[in-house]
Amino acid sequence: MLTFLYQIIIMPLIQLTEFFYELFFEITGNQGIAVIGLSFVVTLFTLPLYMVAEKWQETERQIQKKLNPGVERIKKTFRGDGLW
Structure with a gap:
């Protein structure tokens, strides 16, 4: 059951983040800028x-x-009842 949920929910998120990281890394060739780009994408996805x-x-x-x-x-x- 947990493997099924992992495959349905977590795995697509991992693949999506890896895709965007690799995309930004291929475009810029810089890991730091790729992380910043990935952060921007995650922010856009969580904005709603x-x-x-x-x-x-x-x-x-x-x-x-x-x-x-x-x-x-x-x-x-x-106030002042002394019960609290």
């Missing part, structure tokens, strides 16, 4: 995930902003 996470975080901030007055009122009301 970052955008979704940022949208979720903004939604969470809006919810916290709406709930904050009630939370403050509860904290003010129950």
